[in-house]
Amino acid sequence: MGCSSSLPDRSSRRLSGLGNPESNGVPDAKNLRVKLVLLGDSGVGKSCIVLRFVRGQFDPTSKVTIGASFLSQTIALQDSTTVKFEIWDTAGQERYAALAPLYYRGAAVAVIVYDITSPESFNKAQYWVKELQKHGSPDIVLALVGNKADLHENREVPVQDGMDYAEKNGMFFIETSAKTADNINQLFEEIGKRLPRTPPS
Amino acid sequence: MSMSATSSSSSGDGPEPNSETLENQFESVTIEESNRIVQKDEATEEPQLESSFNGSLDDNGNHEEFDVLEERIEVGSDARGIGDSGGGVVWGTNSELEVDGPSSPSSSGYAGERGSSSATSASRIGEVSEDEIQEVGNDGDVDRILDSQVAWVPGKRHVDEDDASISWRKRKKHFFILSHSGKPIYSRYGDEHKLAGFSATLQAIISFVENGGDRVKLVRAGKHQVVFLVKGPIYLVCISCTEEPYESLRGQLELIYSQMILILTKSVNRCFEKNPKFDMTPLLGGTDVVFSSLIHSFSWNPATFLHAYTCLPLAYATRQAAGAILQDVADSGVLFAILMSKHKVVSLVGAQKASLHPDDMLLLSNFIMSSESFRTSESFSPICLPRYNPVAFLYAYVHYLDVDTYLMLLTTSSDAFYHLKDCRIRIEMVLLKSNVLSEVQRSMLDGGMRVEDLPGDPLPRSGIASHLGQHKLPTDSPERYREPYSGIGGPAGLWHFIYRSIYLDQYVSSEFSAPISSPQQQKRLYRAYQKVYASMHDKGNGPHKTQFRRDENYVLLCWVTPDFELYAAFDPLADKALAIKTCNRVCQWVKDVENEIFLLGASPFSW
Numbered sequence: 001m002g003c004s005s006s007l008p009d010r011s012s013r014r015l016s017g018l019g020n021p022e023s024n025g026v027p028d029a030k031n032l033r034v035k036l037v038l039l040g041d042s043g044v045g046k047s048c049i050v051l052r053f054v055r056g057q058f059d060p061t062s063k064v065t066i067g068a069s070f071l072s073q074t075i076a077l078q079d080s081t082t083v084k085f086e087i088w089d090t091a092g093q094e095r096y097a098a099l100a101p102l103y104y105r106g107a108a109v110a111v112i113v114y115d116i117t118s119p120e121s122f123n124k125a126q127y128w129v130k131e132l133q134k135h136g137s138p139d140i141v142l143a144l145v146g147n148k149a150d151l152h153e154n155r156e157v158p159v160q161d162g163m164d165y166a167e168k169n170g171m172f173f174i175e176t177s178a179k180t181a182d183n184i185n186q187l188f189e190e191i192g193k194r195l196p197r198t199p200p201s
Numbered sequence: 202m203s204m205s206a207t208s209s210s211s212s213g214d215g216p217e218p219n220s221e222t223l224e225n226q227f228e229s230v231t232i233e234e235s236n237r238i239v240q241k242d243e244a245t246e247e248p249q250l251e252s253s254f255n256g257s258l259d260d261n262g263n264h265e266e267f268d269v270l271e272e273r274i275e276v277g278s279d280a281r282g283i284g285d286s287g288g289g290v291v292w293g294t295n296s297e298l299e300v301d302g303p304s305s306p307s308s309s310g311y312a313g314e315r316g317s318s319s320a321t322s323a324s325r326i327g328e329v330s331e332d333e334i335q336e337v338g339n340d341g342d343v344d345r346i347l348d349s350q351v352a353w354v355p356g357k358r359h360v361d362e363d364d365a366s367i368s369w370r371k372r373k374k375h376f377f378i379l380s381h382s383g384k385p386i387y388s389r390y391g392d393e394h395k396l397a398g399f400s401a402t403l404q405a406i407i408s409f410v411e412n413g414g415d416r417v418k419l420v421r422a423g424k425h426q427v428v429f430l431v432k433g434p435i436y437l438v439c440i441s442c443t444e445e446p447y448e449s450l451r452g453q454l455e456l457i458y459s460q461m462i463l464i465l466t467k468s469v470n471r472c473f474e475k476n477p478k479f480d481m482t483p484l485l486g487g488t489d490v491v492f493s494s495l496i497h498s499f500s501w502n503p504a505t506f507l508h509a510y511t512c513l514p515l516a517y518a519t520r521q522a523a524g525a526i527l528q529d530v531a532d533s534g535v536l537f538a539i540l541m542s543k544h545k546v547v548s549l550v551g552a553q554k555a556s557l558h559p560d561d562m563l564l565l566s567n568f569i570m571s572s573e574s575f576r577t578s579e580s581f582s583p584i585c586l587p588r589y590n591p592v593a594f595l596y597a598y599v600h601y602l603d604v605d606t607y608l609m610l611l612t613t614s615s616d617a618f619y620h621l622k623d624c625r626i627r628i629e630m631v632l633l634k635s636n637v638l639s640e641v642q643r644s645m646l647d648g649g650m651r652v653e654d655l656p657g658d659p660l661p662r663s664g665i666a667s668h669l670g671q672h673k674l675p676t677d678s679p680e681r682y683r684e685p686y687s688g689i690g691g692p693a694g695l696w697h698f699i700y701r702s703i704y705l706d707q708y709v710s711s712e713f714s715a716p717i718s719s720p721q722q723q724k725r726l727y728r729a730y731q732k733v734y735a736s737m738h739d740k741g742n743g744p745h746k747t748q749f750r751r752d753e754n755y756v757l758l759c760w761v762t763p764d765f766e767l768y769a770a771f772d773p774l775a776d777k778a779l780a781i782k783t784c785n786r787v788c789q790w791v792k793d794v795e796n797e798i799f800l801l802g803a804s805p806f807s808w
Contacts, residue, residue, distance in 0.1 A: 004350065042486060042487065045610040045767065047574065047577070051577065052477075062487075063572075063574045063577065064487030064488075064490075064572065064573075065574045065580075066568075066574050066575065066582045067580055067581055067582020067583055067584075067597075068575060068581055068582065069574060069578040069579065069580045070579050070581060070618070071579075073577045089578075091487075093484075093486045093487055093581075094483045094484055094486060095464070095465060095484045095485070095486070097584075099583055099615075102615050102616070144435045147463060161709070178249060196616060
């Protein structure tokens with residue numbers, strides 16, 4: 001997760017991203033609109049990821065999310081598909097856990113975030129994966145994100161653990177840093193590529 | 202230890218024959234209790250606990266305040282409901298009509314300085330360090346919010362403290378929430394987890410009295426009042442040496458409890474039914490700012506004791522335009538649509554038969570303003586309105602239309618987000634088109650009524666041509682206290698007033714101007730208002746109609762009628778007859794501009 005892979009946000013946001021375009025042969029579904037929900041323990045940086053992605057901003061002061069915030073952002077993929085993400089940035093606080101279905105119901109994508117310096121948050125991430133496997137949409141795209149990759153000196157969750165867990169559960173895995181913008185756009189671009197392209201009816 | 206049998210003789214307004222014994226009994230009780238708990242839990246805390254209680258009780262020796270002698274344990278099993286001042290607690294009449302006497306500096310560790318009515322605070326180190334406004338400079342740990350209202354930083358203070366810290370014991374006003382098993386839930390100062398021993402002590406006091414079939418409401422110890430509020434499995438305690446009346450402190454505890462209910466609903470009680478030792482702190486994670494901001498508002502927001510809300514001054518037509526579009530939305534299945542700028546209401550409507558209590562509005566706006574995340578994007582959050590329905594969540598769509606102005610759409614339906622979003626887009630369009638938003642911003646800059654602008658007696662006021670009929674200098678920031686360009690306030694030494702309309706459940710408060718210009722002075726004035734308010738509403742003393750009260754800081758004049766209440770502060774040297782006349786003019790002024798300062802024509806809320 002070197003800094004070399006980070007992109008200036010603004011330049012890449014509406015342009016095609018890195019990575020190989022996925023040719024899935026459904027040229028008609030050019031404008032996707034998907035509901036995406038972020039889940040994870042409090043303080044892992046869900047809001048920071050979203051604000052970095054949507055506004056290119058990073059605010060180091062922690063602002064506890066209440067309930068859930070709604071933001072949207074459109075990206076263009078290299079196959080000239082545009083994806084409009086309607087993002088539900090949920091609060092990580094325990095009191096909102098019971099209300100999570102309210103936000104992940106009907107979501108096409110769930111991004112489950114943990115903090116690479118906090119094994120506890122990794123456990124919490126696994127809880128969310130199980131919850132979504134049980135109660136989420138059956139064809140939901142799951143992404144596992146290890147955030148705060150810039151704090152590698154304090155790393156307590158090895159990359160391999162995240163990769164292994166993601167692989168076992170059929171998830172896309174990436175480590176990001178909302179602070180340095182590392183892999184933030186890649187995360188959403190990869191998600192965009194993995195979305196099922198619905199054939200025209 | 203026959204404390205349960207010592208239900209206070211309620212009418213004591215002086216040293217009573219048995220007050221000495223009660224006091225001694227209490228002293229032995231608390232010390233014994235704390236020792237016991239300390240030994241059980243955390244032996245290292247023993248000296249601190251003992252000395253803190255002992256210390257304040259020791260104050261009894263050298264009290265010079267006139268009402269200190271009425272130390273007693275207020276016990277009344279009928280303690281229920283706010284403002285219940287009959288039965289267990291009746292303050293002596295001396296608390297209302299007398300001039301505050303000077304106080305002696307206290308020697309004990311826990312005891313802080315005399316409260317807000319002291320003349321100056323600059324030279325009093327203890328007070329300065331206690332004051333939440335002054336302490337801003339000392340706090341590097343929380344980021345500064347650019348709030349022009351007061352330089353107050355939200356968030357928890359002094360987390361490194363615990364009950365062993367001298368600084369902690371010197372704090373003038375503590376608030377605690379704890380569970381009935383003695384687990385700390387919230388503390389205004391210090392780390393809750395480190396206060397487990399102290400919480401257990403408070404719990405022991407409460408349950409000791411409860412075991413006797415009684416209920417402890419208040420303990421006076423020297424300058425300190427310890428106020429208890431029991432809400433099922435949740436206990437709230439305030440320890441204060443600010444000399445605020447019991448009723449005020451109890452009202453503040455009620456609000457803190459309600460704020461908690463707003464976040465969690467009353468169904469949190471069920472967690473305690475399942476597990477009496479349930480730890481509630483994780484459930485309130487991240488809400489420190491909400492509570493600290495509410496506690497801060499006790500010293501600047503009159504809504505906290507008036508139980509009324511205030512409106513942003515706006516031309517009648519402007520407010521009507523805002524109300525019309527909100528009404529439109531309310532008809533489409535929104536329970537409440539509220540448009541506010543900071544703590545002032547621009548307009549609000551409720552669905553048929555739904556009424557919104559001013560306390561709920563206070564707590565809701567506090568919750569939203571203190572939680573930064575609402576400012577970053579539109580949000581959809583479960584909240585509970587304790588006065589509307591304490592056991593159920595509503596869903597609040599919240600969106601900031603500009604830096605101060607926010608729209609709240611409340612619904613019972615958990616999947617109404619997209620509908621509410623559409624509603625907001627419609628509302629925002631209409632507000633922009635009809636210039637309501639720019640009018641709101643202008644009014645925020647212009648501020649409200651100023652005592653300097655109090656019109657002369659016979660002049661009929663147009664109230665429309667100019668903003669609130671004023672001829673005033675524009676200020677660049679709404680809540681900044683203007684420079685003392687006049688220096689003497691309004692006519693007849695009028696410094697400030699609050700007018701509360703009973704029927705509308707709204708109040709209007711004049712802007713602060715010299716000589717009430719610093720946040721400290723404003724806080725002191727609000728404390729004085731609170732005291733008078735409590736005395737005016739003290740059921741034990743019958744309904745007061747008017748009260749004229751002079752001390753070294755102010756003349757306070759209040760006037761209560763079935764329609765309104767007026768609280769006015771004058772120069773301490775103000776002439777009584779002139780002050781009364783001036784109050785009449787204030788009332789006339791308020792009537793003249795009521796179209797602008799109040800939300801009229803809304804369905805008469807039935808709270």
